[in-house]
Amino acid sequence: MVAKTRPVLILSVAYDDHERAIVTFVPRTLSVRGTRFEVPHAARGLDAGAFDAQGIAGAPAVQLIRRLGAIDNPTLVQIETAVRG
Secondary structure (H helix, E strand, C coil): CCCCCCCEEECCCCCCCCCCCEEEEEEEECCCCCCCCEEEEEECCEEEEEEEHHHCEEEEHHHCCCCCCCCCHHHHHHHHHHHHC
């Protein structure tokens, strides 16, 4: 079975050559439940959904496929607040 490709928000800082190439991300979901950890998000080309801070995870940078765009600052602040809990 092939894994689905999903949009995520990368929260990592740049890393140096001698450091592990791991990125931290918050997944975007279409299964919105209305919890305090979800930040609603709408963008052109994507169905309405939310970034789910409860799903925060890390993965090797080589698993990233392509950049879809950038997020606006107010939404980023909301996501950072949700991650802090």
